Amino acid sequence: MEKxxxxxxxxxxxxxxxxxxFRELVSLYKERxxxxxxxxxxxxxxxxxxxxxxxxxxxxxxxxxxGDSKLFSWMYRIATNESITFLNKKSKRLQISSNDLQSxxxxxxxxxxxFEGSEIQLKLQKAIASLPKKQQQVFNMKYFEELKYxxxxxxxxxxxxxxxxxxxxxVKKIEEFLKTN
Amino acid sequence: xxxxxxxxHGASGFKVPSGYFENLEDNLCDKVCNEEKQLExxxxxxxxxxxxxxxxxxxxxxxxxAKIEHKQPRSIKIDFRKTFYYAAAxxxxxxxxxxxxxxxxxxxSASWDDVELSAIEQYIDDGxxxxxxxxxxxxxxxxxxxxxxxxxATMNSDAVFEYxxxxxxxPSFILE
Numbered sequence: 137m138e139k140x141x142x143x144x145x146x147x148x149x150x151x152x153x154x155x156x157x158f159r160e161l162v163s164l165y166k167e168r169x170x171x172x173x174x175x176x177x178x179x180x181x182x183x184x185x186x187x188x189x190x191x192x193x194x195x196x197x198x199x200x201x202x203g204d205s206k207l208f209s210w211m212y213r214i215a216t217n218e219s220i221t222f223l224n225k226k227s228k229r230l231q232i233s234s235n236d237l238q239s240x241x242x243x244x245x246x247x248x249x250x251f252e253g254s255e256i257q258l259k260l261q262k263a264i265a266s267l268p269k270k271q272q273q274v275f276n277m278k279y280f281e282e283l284k285y286x287x288x289x290x291x292x293x294x295x296x297x298x299x300x301x302x303x304x305x306x307v308k309k310i311e312e313f314l315k316t317n
Numbered sequence: 318x319x320x321x322x323x324x325x326h327g328a329s330g331f332k333v334p335s336g337y338f339e340n341l342e343d344n345l346c347d348k349v350c351n352e353e354k355q356l357e358x359x360x361x362x363x364x365x366x367x368x369x370x371x372x373x374x375x376x377x378x379x380x381x382x383a384k385i386e387h388k389q390p391r392s393i394k395i396d397f398r399k400t401f402y403y404a405a406a407x408x409x410x411x412x413x414x415x416x417x418x419x420x421x422x423x424x425x426s427a428s429w430d431d432v433e434l435s436a437i438e439q440y441i442d443d444g445x446x447x448x449x450x451x452x453x454x455x456x457x458x459x460x461x462x463x464x465x466x467x468x469x470a471t472m473n474s475d476a477v478f479e480y481x482x483x484x485x486x487x488p489s490f491i492l493e
Contacts (some may be wrong), residue, residue, distance in 0.1 A: 155386070158381070158382060158385060159378050160381050162377060162378045162381050162382070163378055166374055166378070167374055170369075171367075174365075175365060178367075180368075180370070187377075188384065190379050192381075192384065192385070195385055232338040247369075250368045250369060251368065252336060252368060253365055254366060256360075256362055257360070257364070257365065257366030258366070260361055260365075260366075261366070271448075276365075279361075280363075280364070280365050310361075
C-alpha cells in the first residue's frame, strides 16, 4: 500500500500524469472523505462543497506533501480543517455563534431529505452536538468511520492515550444525554 | 508515544499485589474498550442516518477532474493590488512634493497681477514712488491693473475709441 501511495504521490506531482493520478486519488478516497466531512457539516450540499474544496486543495498543494505522514492522514487533516473553516465562515455570515449554528443544523436534520429520520438517529446527532468539538471529532471518527486510534492520532496529531480518554468521556456523555432526553 | 519508564526506587516501604503492573494495561484497556459494550447496551444505531443523492459518487470523479482542467496552470500569484497601492503612494508623494516645491517657488515671484489696486494707490499716495505727473499719466490703470505703455503699440485705435465711449463718463477728459 505504501509503495502504491508513493507512486500515486509522484504521479500527482508530475504535470504529465497529474490529471490521471488525480482521478485515481478521487476514486480511492471520495467516499471516506465525504463521510468524514458529512459527519462534521451534517448537510449534503455543504458536504459536497467542502469535499470539492478539499480535493482542490489536495491537488494544488500536493508539492507540499513531504511524506512525513501517510497520504491518507494528510488528506483527512485537510478535510477536517476545511470542514471547520466552512462552519466558522457560515456562522460569521449568519452572524450567529458556532453553537447556535450547530443547533440550527441539527434542528434542520428532521426535515432534511438526505437524513433517514429515525428518532434514535436524530437523538444521537443531538447528543453528539452537545459534546465539545474535539470529542465530537473523535467520536465520529471512532464510532461511525471505524478508524483505529493510531490513525486518528495521526490525523488529529494527538496522542493515542488522549484519544482513548476523549472517546471514553464522549461515550459517557452520550449515554447521559440519551437517558435524560 | 515515547515510552519512558521512570525508575522507582521502592524506598517508601509500600507494596503492590503480585502481577499488578503486568496486568495493568489489559485491565485499563478493558475499562476503555467497554465503551463498545456500553454503546451496545444503549442500542445506538451504527449508522449516522445520512443519505446521498442517487449516483452521487459515480459522477464525482468527472466533476472534480473537470474542475482542475478549467483552473489556470499553477503559477506564482503576483499581488497586483499591492503593487498598485505602492505605485499610487509614490505618485501621490511626487504630486505633493511637486505642488509644494513649485508652488512655494511661484509664491516667491509674485507678479503685479497679484497686487491689489488699493494697495498700489496707497503706496503711491504715501509717496513711495517718485513719479512726476507726466510719468504717472503715461501709465493707464485699467480694471485695477497697471497697463504698460508698450501694450498700446499693438492696440487697435477703433477698439480704444469704443472702450472710451463705453467707459468714460465725462467726454471732456478725451477732448482736453
